[in-house]
Amino acid sequence: MSPSLAHTAARGAFFTILAQIAKIVLQLLGVVILSRLLSPHDYGLLAIVLVVVGVGEIFRDFGLTSASIQAPELTTGQRDNLFWVNAGIGVLLTVALYFLSWPIESITGEAEILGVVQWLAPLFLLNGLATQHRANLSRELKFRALAITEVTATALALAAGIAAALLGAEYWALVLQQLVLGTAMLVGSVIAGRWLPRLPSRKHSIRSMLHFGWNIVATNMLIYGGSQIDTVIIGLRFGTxxxxxxxxxxxxxxxxxxxxxxxxxxxxxxxxxxxxxxxxxxxxxxxxxxxxxxxxxxxxxxxxxxxxxxxxxxxxxxxxxxxxxxxxxxxxxxxxxxxxxxxxxxxxxxxxxxxxxxxxxxxxxxxxxxxxxxxxxxxxxxxxxxxxxxxxxxxxxxxxxxxxxxxxxxxxxxxxxxxxxxxxxxxxxxxxxxxxxxxxxxxxxxxxxxxxxxxxxxxxxxxxxxxxxxxxxxxxxxxxx
Structure with a gap:
């Protein structure tokens, strides 16, 4: 590895590690404070919804983050097309989750979950719009900008959640925290990347990237399913x-x-x-x-x-x-x-x-x-x-x-x-x-x-x-x- 690239990689690792430490500290701080302001029921509602959101996020990214970063060459037109694909998937998943809110309410028997699902549905749109902006920052090795964006977004989201909880918002404080996080990540990524996509064009093919992305989706779904095997067996055989x-x-x-x-x-x-x-x-x-x-x-x-x-x-x-x-x-x-x-x-x-x-x-x-x-x-x-x-x-x-x-x-x-x-x-x-x-x-x-x-x-x-x-x-x- 050339000295300049080695230095870039090392500095990237340094900023990534610092950002992760900061995020872990903020997460622990959130647990300590919010757990004293909110009830287990509030967290239970969010946990149920985030399981569904987690599955949707695999499809929302569609492996195009990795496809964009690993491509030996990526034209501006291809990057624009990838942006619109991720944005389109985000729209579809937002609509799908919104209409799934009624079946989810029926299955769980929790009336409050209807509003939680409907308000968290736009997370797919926010994350879809941010996907290629974040991928572009990684591709250009702008790890410091990524780290600052992630930590700032996490801190703003925690502050919003704590403020709402202090005002008696109950589980809505957790919903607000998630929405602020998604919004701040999008805004921060756009500002840091200084790139605005143009309209999609058929002149710039992304077929190979979509094919690569689909394999990543299938792999991640398999990993997700495999990660639940032990949990399912223990729950069924040995109890709570x-x-x-x-x-x-x-x-x-x-x-x-x-x-x-x-x-x-x-x-x-x-x-x-x-x-x-x-x-x-x-x-x-x-x-x-x-x-x-x-x-x-x-x-x-x-x-x-x-x-x-x-x-x-x-x-x-x-x-x-x-x-x-x-x-x-x-x-x-x-x-x-x-x-x-x-x-x-x-x-x-x-x-x-x-x-x-x-x-x-x-x-x-x-x-x-x-x-x-x-x-x-x-x-x-x-x-x-x-x-x-x-x-x-x-x-x-x-x-x-x-x-x-x-x-x-x-x-x-x-x-x-x-x-x-x-x-x-x-x-x-x-x-x-x-x-x-x-x-x-x-x-x-x-x-x-x-x-x-x-x-x-x-x-x-x-x-x-x-x-x-x-x-x-x-x-x-x-x-x-």
Whole structure:
């Protein structure tokens, strides 16, 4: 990777990480304040609607964000046409959700939900209008502008929600928060991008992008369905109490992990797309990205594996102690899925939408089979199966990709082995401290020190020192103006 592009990628990662940290802080602030002003019923109404909105959002984007970013060349006319496609889909989904409000009201038996659905329906239009503006910012590597837009929109939406809740708006405060967020994201993206679309034209074909986008839609729907398998099985077989334990553990581990990991795609995809024809640079970026993600996220997850009990006690309370082994399984799964995450970037950056869909079918079947077997051994059996599935799928993902596109297979396997070796040592050291029976807070503190000592010992080996040097150089690039 050229120095200028490497610096751009690093700075992009820096701003993306800062924005995500700010958004997580704002989300936590919203939970603390709004949960004291609103009732569980208010949140329940919004949660039901957002499930439907979440499905619609997959179709609203239609994979055209990724299609736009990964395209080796994108004319102004093609960008205009993509804008109108996303806008048109947004209009159709807005109308569809509006008229679905009556069936949703009938199914849920909640009279208030009718108005909530109808007022949230325009989210599809707002997001549809913003899609290509945001994609254009990513394509042009304007990550600082994206970060500022996201954080500002989130802060304005939270302020509006809190103000409305203080005025007694009840669940309408949450509706207003969502609408302000969508509006602010649209306005901010337009201002930052300084681009206004022209009328659509048949002279600029986007057929290949629509085909790519459809494969992404199918893949995302499959992923969405696959992500619900464990929840459905636990709810049906073990009841709401077990589902509550499982859900809390998931929210503690996998949700924050996703919030940190997923936005990095916005940095990686445009950079990989630019160097996709230069194999040495492409391979170096992929291998380096895997190490950066693996170490940065793997070490905290390894500590969580060893310190699950005291962490659950401190974060959730002693009454949630049964969630500890589930948290441990999620932390292991998080490490394994992180190692395979760069493969997802390769599929997108090289336009391998159809191949990604086929691979996702395989991984979904692997997960379904593991969880079906694991459910025979109770709730913890499902959690163990959740961790086993990526242990099977991760090495398969590298081999699968190598069959259809050039990949630095040896470097990826070797890098992952080093990450897992270090993470295993950290987890064992932390678990040893946990087993001493120290108070929860003390156990966490001493466990972190023990894990740090393992990292220090492994730095005796040159290969780990080389990895550390690469990570330090990457951090310097992020901090260099």
């Amino acid at each position: 109490t077990s589902l509550g334990l499982y859900n809390r553990a998931f929210q503690l581990v996998m949700t924050p992990l996703g919030q940190v990991r997923a936005p990095m795609k916005g940095v990686a995809l445009p950079v990989l797309s630019r160097v996709q024809e230069d194999r040495p640079r492409f391979d170096t970026y992929i291998a380096s990205a895997q190490l950066a993600l693996g170490y940065a996220l793997g070490i905290p997850l390894a500590l969580l594996v060893g310190l699950a009990e005291p962490v659950v006690s401190v974060m959730l309370g002693s009454q949630w102690g049964d969630a500890a082994p589930i948290v441990r399984c999620f932390a292991i799964a998080g490490m394994l899925t992180t190692l395979s995450y760069v493969g997802y970037w390769v599929y997108l950056s090289r336009g391998l939408g159809k191949q990604l869909f086929r691979y996702t079918i395989v991984t979904t079947l692997i997960k379904a089979a593991c969880i079906a077997v694991g459910s025979m051994f109770g709730l913890v059996g499902v959690a163990v199966a959740f961790a086993i599935a990526p242990a099977i799928a991760w090495p398969l993902s590298i081999a699968w990709l190598a069959r259809i596109t050039p990949m630095p297979v040896r470097r990826l396997y070797a890098g992952a082995a080093r990450v897992l070796l270090l993470a295993g040592g950290v987890a064992l050291a932390a678990y040893g401290v946990n087993a001493t029976g120290l108070p929860s807070v003390a156990s966490i503190g001493v466990g972190i020190l023990a894990g740090g000592a393992v990292v220090g010992l492994l730095l005796v080996f040159p290969v780990f020192r080389h990895d550390l040097k690469s990570l330090v150089e990457f951090v310097k690039l992020m901090l260099t103006r």
